[in-house]
Amino acid sequence: MAPENKSKGRSAIADVVAREYTIHLHKRVHGASFKKKAPKAIKEIKAFATKAMGTEDVRLDPLLNKEVWKSGIKGVPFRLRVRISRKRNNEEGAKHALYSYVQAVNVKNPKGLQTTEVEEA
Numbered sequence: 031m032a033p034e035n036k037s038k039g040r041s042a043i044a045d046v047v048a049r050e051y052t053i054h055l056h057k058r059v060h061g062a063s064f065k066k067k068a069p070k071a072i073k074e075i076k077a078f079a080t081k082a083m084g085t086e087d088v089r090l091d092p093l094l095n096k097e098v099w100k101s102g103i104k105g106v107p108f109r110l111r112v113r114i115s116r117k118r119n120n121e122e123g124a125k126h127a128l129y130s131y132v133q134a135v136n137v138k139n140p141k142g143l144q145t146t147e148v149e150e151a
Contacts, residue, residue: 046118046128047115048116050112050113050135050146051078051111051113052144052145053078055074055106055109055110056108059071059106065103066103067103067104068104068106071106072098075098075132079114080130083128085126085129086126087125087129088129089132090132093133094133094134111134111135111136112132112133113134113135113148114132114133115130116129117130117131
């Protein structure tokens with residue numbers, strides 16, 4: 031008789047948390063043609079937030095979008111420091127219980143910075 035597998039996946043329901051990450055965009059958009067670098071970077075940021083926070087609903091701050099597009103469609107920054115907050119979805123009839131909100135963090139040089147937990151204000 032085979033033992034039952036009772037291992038559960040990571041549950042993000044109880045966790046409402048905010049963390050700061052450094053995303054290495056240069057390696058994520060490597061190989062993309064010039065006219066597709068910034069749109070691909072936005073998609074990669076969403077994919078990173080989905081993986082890091084375990085939520086399918088990812089919302090980007092408009093200032094983050096401006097930061098990625100600041101140097102044009104092909105001038106995506108090499109690294110980007112972001113704050114990803116997992117929040118409860120209080121909308122009526124929401125599909126997901128939690129969502130992730132991604133904001134840009136203003137730092138001079140994001141290279142070498144570690145992931146840190148942040149207190150939400």
